[in-house]
Amino acid sequence: MVAGQEIKFRALTIIDLVTNLFEIVRIKDKTCANVTLQFENAWLARYPRPATVIHDQGTEFDFQNHLNLHRIEPRSISAKNPQANAFCKRMHQTIGNSLRVLVTLNHPFNINDAEQLVDTAIANAVYAHRCSYHGTITATPRSLPFHRDMILDLPMEADLQLIQQHRQQLIDKELIQANRRRFAYDYQPGQEVLKFCYKPNKLDPRADGPYCIERVHSNGTLTI
Numbered sequence: 001m002v003a004g005q006e007i008k009f010r011a012l013t014i015i016d017l018v019t020n021l022f023e024i025v026r027i028k029d030k031t032c033a034n035v036t037l038q039f040e041n042a043w044l045a046r047y048p049r050p051a052t053v054i055h056d057q058g059t060e061f062d063f064q065n066h067l068n069l070h071r072i073e074p075r076s077i078s079a080k081n082p083q084a085n086a087f088c089k090r091m092h093q094t095i096g097n098s099l100r101v102l103v104t105l106n107h108p109f110n111i112n113d114a115e116q117l118v119d120t121a122i123a124n125a126v127y128a129h130r131c132s133y134h135g136t137i138t139a140t141p142r143s144l145p146f147h148r149d150m151i152l153d154l155p156m157e158a159d160l161q162l163i164q165q166h167r168q169q170l171i172d173k174e175l176i177q178a179n180r181r182r183f184a185y186d187y188q189p190g191q192e193v194l195k196f197c198y199k200p201n202k203l204d205p206r207a208d209g210p211y212c213i214e215r216v217h218s219n220g221t222l223t224i
Contacts, residue, residue: 036063
């Protein structure tokens with residue numbers, strides 16, 4: 001709230017899924033041209049070209065021509081299969097906590113003060129994330145790409161292949177724990193199944209159907 005008026009700010013979050021390195025940029029609008037420009041300035045102008053860029057299906061990420069110009073493979077995700085959302089949520093929570101403290105200590109009186117507080121909160125959250133030790137990568141996100149500790153003047157060498165193996169071991173361990181609560185069942189054509197509703201309201205049914213199974217595929221999916 002600035003002078004009794006609610007002000008909303010938007011930010012673009014860019015993540016390297018290998019090192020967990022973040023870049024967060026405050027943007028004025030969510031137009032495709034502005035998002036493309038900020039992505040160019042905040043990431044492509046600072047770091048080596050990525051092989052693939054994963055993004056959702058929002059209209060602000062309709063920049064396939066720009067990615068093809070840099071020979072980057074665009075890859076969109078579906079709303080039912082989000083990727084890197086856990087990192088974004090934790091980062092946004094950190095920004096919200098930092099911004100809440102800054103607003104309490106220094107209440108903004110105009111738009112410029114509010115923008116400075118948002119930029120400070122983003123910088124604090126990014127710094128805290130880059131200094132934090134991650135058990136998945138067994139290092140800090142900043143030390144992997146720059147081979148230097150974030151706080152101490154110490155060199156750091158990392159084996160990315162070993163980190164990838166460690167990540168895969170954690171994934172396999174979590175998958176084994178999840179499979180303990182499941183049981184195997186082979187569906188047959190002619191049987192009936194229910195289909196879960198995607199994001200139902202509180203009083204809406206959680207599934208609809210039943211539907212008759214027409215075909216069972218080798219990957220476990222069904223045609224109804």
